[in-house]
Amino acid sequence: MAKKLRLGIIGGGGDSLIGVLHRIASFMNDNYQITGAVFNPDYKLNIDFAQEIDIPTNRIYKDFDTFIESEMKLDEEERIQVVSVLTPNFLHFPMAKKLLENGFHIICEKPMTTTLQEAEILKEIAQTKNTIFAVTYTYTGYPMVRQLKSMIADRKLGKIQKVDIQYYQGWINPVLHDEEVRKTVWRLDPEKGGNSCCIGDIGTHAFNMLEYVSGLKVDKLISDLNFVYDSNKMDVDGSVLVRMDNGAKGIIRTSQIATGEENNFEVKIYGEQGALKWRQEQPNELIYLTEDAPKQVLTPGHSYNSSFSLNGSKLPPGHPEGIFDAMANIYLGVAKAIRKEEIQSGEFPDLMDGYRGMLFIERTLESNKLDNSWVKL
Numbered sequence: 001m002a003k004k005l006r007l008g009i010i011g012g013g014g015d016s017l018i019g020v021l022h023r024i025a026s027f028m029n030d031n032y033q034i035t036g037a038v039f040n041p042d043y044k045l046n047i048d049f050a051q052e053i054d055i056p057t058n059r060i061y062k063d064f065d066t067f068i069e070s071e072m073k074l075d076e077e078e079r080i081q082v083v084s085v086l087t088p089n090f091l092h093f094p095m096a097k098k099l100l101e102n103g104f105h106i107i108c109e110k111p112m113t114t115t116l117q118e119a120e121i122l123k124e125i126a127q128t129k130n131t132i133f134a135v136t137y138t139y140t141g142y143p144m145v146r147q148l149k150s151m152i153a154d155r156k157l158g159k160i161q162k163v164d165i166q167y168y169q170g171w172i173n174p175v176l177h178d179e180e181v182r183k184t185v186w187r188l189d190p191e192k193g194g195n196s197c198c199i200g201d202i203g204t205h206a207f208n209m210l211e212y213v214s215g216l217k218v219d220k221l222i223s224d225l226n227f228v229y230d231s232n233k234m235d236v237d238g239s240v241l242v243r244m245d246n247g248a249k250g251i252i253r254t255s256q257i258a259t260g261e262e263n264n265f266e267v268k269i270y271g272e273q274g275a276l277k278w279r280q281e282q283p284n285e286l287i288y289l290t291e292d293a294p295k296q297v298l299t300p301g302h303s304y305n306s307s308f309s310l311n312g313s314k315l316p317p318g319h320p321e322g323i324f325d326a327m328a329n330i331y332l333g334v335a336k337a338i339r340k341e342e343i344q345s346g347e348f349p350d351l352m353d354g355y356r357g358m359l360f361i362e363r364t365l366e367s368n369k370l371d372n373s374w375v376k377l
């Protein structure tokens with residue numbers, strides 16, 4: 001009988017944004033049991049939170065090093081198998097490195113590291129290990145994003161000739177104007193967030209989505225980043241022109257100061273024979289445009305969708321799929337890979353996707369620094 005995988009969680013405490021998404025996603029397809037954790041660097045808060053969500057406290061450790069040390073002393077049959085790293089960005093690399101070295105499977109939040117050099121080190125270590133490394137570009141798990149990917153792979157659009165990805169948020173706008181409040185946000189602190197805020201936090205989602213659905217790679221880019229105030233070290237807005245490896249041109253538009261915007265992530269791919277458009281705020285609708293027929297709105301769960309999309313739907317059509325389902329689909333793919341079951345390409349973003357995400361961040365910063373010049377990826 002298939003047993004649940006023993007899951008460890010680092011970060012993602014009761015005070016976090018992303019913790020609840022991972023906990024629910026891990027639960028949704030009955031594949032994981034949260035067995036141990038360091039939810040919080042404060043031991044009391046850590047234990048209190050475990051009690052609050054009813055997880056036995058015997059494997060709630062005081063810190064990450066104790067987590068590793070104690071788990072490595074246990075028999076393999078008992079030891080945590082896969083660990084989700086949900087901390088602020090600067091901790092991803094040291095934690096993922098140590099987890100890799102000790103043979104754990106890893107589900108790591110994006111951006112995978114804070115520098116490309118760190119990503120290269122993880123890539124090298126991973127080559128010597130036989131473990132699964134997922135990076136949670138959550139939006140790839142939506143059924144209609146998977147349908148978009150399938151339709152492009154099936155050449156429903158013909159040759160892709162224009163790509164346009166927009167990720168607009170407004171939450172940093174009020175934060176940015178008050179220097180004292182700014183200091184309380186780790187995403188605006190290079191020590192904790194890495195060298196970029198907007199491009200690192202949401203540009204990397206947009207870049208990943210572009211390569212994921214199109215099946216193309218970004219060949220080169222030119223960027224123009226916006227810091228708004230001289231005293232603010234981190235980009236909070238930026239536009240990036242991209243040239244894809246098939247010659248198609250396009251744009252990645254990102255902002256965290258787009259006043260009033262919530263999570264307006266929109267993907268538009270135009271081919272010779274048609275176009276597909278998807279919006280995160282209406283994730284159950286995939287818009288299909290052609291020149292000789294009215295606009296079509298495709299929705300999840302119907303037999304006209306690809307098997308890849310249908311595998312990501314749990315209920316019949318008309319039952320909306322949301323962000324929890326998207327993350328759950330990624331966790332499902334990881335569980336299948338750990339169990340060495342057959343998986344389809346794209347069931348979860350992996351270390352190479354995380355690596356390319358870091359490449360995108362570094363090249364975008366480089367282009368901006370070079371007075372907005374074209375830079376090869």
Ligand SMILES: NC(=O)c1ccc[n+]([C@@H]2O[C@H](COP(=O)([O-])OP(=O)(O)OC[C@H]3O[C@@H](n4cnc5c(N)ncnc54)[C@H](O)[C@@H]3O)[C@@H](O)[C@H]2O)c1
Pocket residue numbers: 010011012013014015016017018019038039040041063064086087088089091109110111136137138139186201
């Ligand atoms: N995939 C997505 O769509 C998505 C969305 C939001 C955030 N994220 C990513 O998730 C990560 C966390 O973001 P967040 O918004 O939840 O941050 P957050 O600041 O809200 O939460 C961070 C959590 O990590 C804990 N933590 C900090 N240091 C720790 C340590 N040394 N040991 C154990 N726990 C520690 C904190 O107590 C807190 O619970 C970031 O890398 C972010 O980029 C991804």
